[in-house]
Amino acid sequence: MSGSALDPVEFLKGALEIPSPSGEERLLAEYLAEGMERLGIRSFVDEADNARGQVGKGPIQVVLLGHIDTVPGRIPVRLEGGKLFGRGAVDAKGPFVAMIFAAASLPEETLRRLTVHLVGATEEEAPSSKGARFVASRLQPDYVVIGEPSGWEGITLGYKGRLLVKVKREKDHFHSAHHEPNAAEELVSYFVAIKAWAEAMNVGQRPFDQVQYTLRDFKVHPAELKQVAEMFLDLRLPPRLPPEEAIRHLTAYAPPTLELEFFGREVPYLGPKDTPLTRALRQGIRKAGGRPVFKLKTGTSDMNVLAPHWRVPMVAYGPGDSTLDHTPHEHIQVEEFLKGIAVLREALKVLGEGGGTRVG
Structure with a gap:
């Protein structure tokens, strides 16, 4: 031919x-x-x-x-x-x-x-x-x-595998002088915890065996009666961490007040x-x-x-x-x-x- x-x-x-x-x-x-x-x-x-x-x-x-x-x-x-x-x-x-x-x-x-x-x-x-x-x-x-x-x-x-994560926090609005983290601050605290988890997982690992994390988006919606904050994470997963195992970790670090949605799962x-x-x-x-x-x-x-x-x-x-x-x-x-x-x-x-x- x-x-x-x-x-x-x-x-x-x-x-x-x-x-x-x-x-x-x-x-x-x-x-x-x-x-x-x-x-x-x-x-x-x-x-x-x-x-x-x-x-x-x-x-x-x-x-x-x-x-x-x-x-x-x-x-x-x-x-x-x-x-x-x-x-x-x-x-x-x-x-x-x-x-x-x-x-x-x-x-x-x-x-x-x-x-x-x-x-x-x-x-x-x-x-x-x-x-x-x-x-x-x-x-x-x-x-x-x-x-x-x-x-x-x-x-x-x-x-590497992949996992996309949407995280949302919605709570009643309150005055900024109140001593309580707002919705956006709660998401920031969660991101810091996930960042620390990933970096601990990566100690001593070559790049292909590391967990990569990217904060793709972060939004705070104008507050009226409710505060609403959302963030979007992109995780790249090594062979030792399939998506379902990553979800278990991410869920364990999340307080019950956060809404987590997982998609884009690639093994x-x-x-x-x-x-x-x-x-x-x-x-x-x-x-x-x-x-x-x-x-x-x-x-x-x-x-x-x-x-x-x-x-x-x-x-x-x-x-x-x-x-x-x-x-x-x-x-x-x-x-x-x-x-x-x-x-x-x-x-x-x-x-x-x-x-x-x-x-x-």
């Missing part, structure tokens, strides 16, 4: 020119599905607005899933000095388009051994993770690659270093002239959503510098993008040949 009918850089540029903030991915999904068809990949847009593709007829099932939604914000799309600028160039249209061209260029021999499922997933940048949740029960892979920027020489083994994930999938990617990176390196990410991805459903070898991989995620300067190096395609193509060939050479 040949992927030469379309130029990968021009195709990615076209994808970047279609805005696709979370919840508004349909036009981009149709563009990607049309491109896959032109490359010889059977494709469609599913009920969750995912761009879907399938190629090969082999018994080994491989899922390549990258999200196609972006955070808000327009970046003028341009090719300049070997760099392709645009919202989603790195996070994560670039990695998913690399997956498309890798799958489209596989030789027939590999396609007799593999069936490759491509999923351009929706709403990853939103707490819903709509696209990944839609396919979780509909596909049964043997191997999974999540399309996220790891750098073309990097293989991401794990992501931490850390996969093994030596699997047929990691061996295949390492061979692909070496063949492209690189030195493989394993990475751990402190954010979250669709890996967190899918790992509890698909208990198979799973990594995140994709060209691009993740420090450019969500920034006004987001871009991908064209050379790196093309190397990412070559690495994925070789890794898929290795999986079709039996999973690569075992390493110690």
Whole structure:
């Protein structure tokens, strides 16, 4: 099979020119599905607005899933000095388009051994993770690659979990001269307690094993008869602290007067270093002239959503510098993008040949 009918850089540029903030991915999904068809990949847009593709007829099932939604914000799309600028160039249209061209260029021999499922997933940048949740029960892979920027020489083994917390305090209004903490002060005291708890948990731990906390919002509503204060916390959780355990701690520190609401629960994930999938990617990176390196990410991805459903070898991989995620300067190096395609193509060939050479 040949992927030469379309130029990968021009195709990615076209994808970047279609805005696709979370919840508004349909036009981009149709563009990607049309491109896959032109490359010889059977494709469609599913009920969750995912761009879907399938190629090969082999018994080994491989899922390549990258999200196609972006955070808000327009970046003028341009090719300049070997760099392709645009919202989603790195996070994560670039990695998913690399997956498309890798799958489209596989030789027939590999396609007799593999069936490759491509999923351009929706709403990853939103707490819903709509696209990944839609396919979780509909596909049964043997191997999974999540399309996220790891750098073309990097293989991401794990992501922290996540827990979002809304805290509210409502109490009868009183004069400021009264010797009693007001609603806002009670929330501040709770935040200080949670901060102390997290910092105690983090003593002696490497960054990936630490609890990260961010105060995302704090509001005090104008008081009439009632004082109302609200705050919004974002916690990033290491593998030793799943969301339900974190909720137990957060609840124990909260006085009964506070209202706590938990959502956005994502389970931490850390996969093994030596699997047929990691061996295949390492061979692909070496063949492209690189030195493989394993990475751990402190954010979250669709890996967190899918790992509890698909208990198979799973990594995140994709060209691009993740420090450019969500920034006004987001871009991908064209050379790196093309190397990412070559690495994925070789890794898929290795999986079709039996999973690569075992390493110690």
